[in-house]
Amino acid sequence: MKLATIGVGNAGSKIVDRMLEFESQTDRNLCQHVHAINTARTDLAKPDYIPEDRRVLIGDTNQKAKGHGVGGDVEVGAEVAKADIEEIRRAFDDVEIHEVDALLVVAGLGGGSGSGGGPVVIDTLQEMYDEPVYGLGVLPGKYEGGRPALNAARSLQSFVTKVDNFIGFDNDAWRAREQTIEEGYEQMNRELAARLVTLLAAGETDDSEVAENAMDSSDIIRTLDTGGVSTIGYAATEVDNDAATGGLLDRWSTDRAESADEGSKATKIQGLVRRAVNSRLTVPAEISSADRALVVLSGPPSEFSRKGIESARQWLEQEADTVEVLVGDDPRGKSPQLAAAVLLSNVTETPRINEIQNQAVDAQEKIAEQEAVREEEINDLITDENNDLDPVV
Numbered sequence: 122m123k124l125a126t127i128g129v130g131n132a133g134s135k136i137v138d139r140m141l142e143f144e145s146q147t148d149r150n151l152c153q154h155v156h157a158i159n160t161a162r163t164d165l166a167k168p169d170y171i172p173e174d175r176r177v178l179i180g181d182t183n184q185k186a187k188g189h190g191v192g193g194d195v196e197v198g199a200e201v202a203k204a205d206i207e208e209i210r211r212a213f214d215d216v217e218i219h220e221v222d223a224l225l226v227v228a229g230l231g232g233g234s235g236s237g238g239g240p241v242v243i244d245t246l247q248e249m250y251d252e253p254v255y256g257l258g259v260l261p262g263k264y265e266g267g268r269p270a271l272n273a274a275r276s277l278q279s280f281v282t283k284v285d286n287f288i289g290f291d292n293d294a295w296r297a298r299e300q301t302i303e304e305g306y307e308q309m310n311r312e313l314a315a316r317l318v319t320l321l322a323a324g325e326t327d328d329s330e331v332a333e334n335a336m337d338s339s340d341i342i343r344t345l346d347t348g349g350v351s352t353i354g355y356a357a358t359e360v361d362n363d364a365a366t367g368g369l370l371d372r373w374s375t376d377r378a379e380s381a382d383e384g385s386k387a388t389k390i391q392g393l394v395r396r397a398v399n400s401r402l403t404v405p406a407e408i409s410s411a412d413r414a415l416v417v418l419s420g421p422p423s424e425f426s427r428k429g430i431e432s433a434r435q436w437l438e439q440e441a442d443t444v445e446v447l448v449g450d451d452p453r454g455k456s457p458q459l460a461a462a463v464l465l466s467n468v469t470e471t472p473r474i475n476e477i478q479n480q481a482v483d484a485q486e487k488i489a490e491q492e493a494v495r496e497e498e499i500n501d502l503i504t505d506e507n508n509d510l511d512p513v514v
């Protein structure tokens with residue numbers, strides 16, 4: 122499919138930038154339009170791939186932001202996005218909507234700019250366009266404490282109700298203990314970008330004469346049409362792709378592929394799909410709680426097997442406990458890899474989301490307690506001052 126992709130806040134912009142990087146490395150063309158929207162000038166200067174004229178600074182005249190971010194304050198994040206709504210709208214005016222199938226808004230939910238500004242951006246896009254608007258939200262890790270969890274719990278609810286589908290990414294599940302947080306983010310962003318782009322770029326080229334079972338953008342839209350929260354699984358394996366060199370070798374490779382054992386190709390595909398479904402999902406979820414599922418097999422057409430695709434579909438129907446399973450291919454003649462990206466749509470059993478909600482309730486109670494103690498201290502101070510006053514005669 123073709124997307125207009127908008128990163129809001131720092132994490133959102135970094136992830137969109139890595140999506141563009143993955144696209145350019147793998148010769149894909151998913152994001153027809155990109156924008157980075159942020160309240161921090163220095164963070165907006167960081168992307169490597171997002172064009173400069175697609176970076177929108179908001180809130181620079183706001184007294185609390187002043188171009189330096191909103192310091193994790195979700196309310197200020199929403200306030201500045203609302204105040205600069207005309208600027209955001211103007212930026213979207215040049216999205217050539219007939220060129221895209223859907224819009225994707227990406228944000229970290231634990232901060233202020235993405236978490237507060239993201240829902241405002243989504244509302245604007247929903248007003249401006251009829252195409253589906255999807256959200257990709259990063260859930261903060263436990264290690265970040267109560268405030269980001271509180272931001273995320275609030276903002277998650279707005280995201281899920283406003284978007285046509287919400288794809289989650291859980292920083293906690295992806296954190297490697299031996300890395301610094303920044304190193305961890307770099308790696309996570311690349312892993313996430315590979316999943317998103319492999320999945321959503323399927324059907325971008327109309328190569329159906331090569332593919333027997335090509336995935337179409339309408340299949341992806343249909344799978345995401347459930348609303349709710351979705352998660353992505355992924356697995357890839359190297360292939361011996363001489364086809365990329367073309368000419369005689371190309372023909373030789375095709376002949377060889379044709380004569381290759383169909384059974385072993387089918388087994389490889391089935392194994393790959395199983396690995397993808399059982400891999401670390403972007404947000405951990407109970408597979409059988411999914412409403413619909415879709416698998417994109419991406420790689421050289423010589424690796425595809427109708428039998429493999431059919432048996433993978435049957436297997437996933439049982440695992441996900443739904444008959445709404447689509448498996449299709451995305452031919453990438455030059456790819457050195459065969460990859461399977463699995464979308465599990467509207468998963469209802471997502472333990473980390475429940476945990477964030479509980480963590481948010483705890484944080485809210487703690488904040489209320491602290492405010493009550495502060496109020497008591499102020500009252501005591503006032504009483505003491507009153508007692509110190511000379512009695513009025």
Ligand SMILES: Nc1nc2c(ncn2[C@@H]2O[C@H](COP(=O)(O)OP(=O)(O)OP(=O)(O)O)[C@@H](O)[C@H]2O)c(=O)[nH]1
Nearest residue numbers: 130131132190191193229231232233234235261306
């Ligand atoms: N996966 C991932 N998560 C990130 C990254 N950077 C930040 N985060 C997460 O996103 C949350 C929000 O951080 P930012 O995106 O920096 O915040 P912001 O939306 O720009 O908002 P303010 O900094 O408050 O203005 C954090 O609490 C982290 O959970 C990143 O590069 N990758």
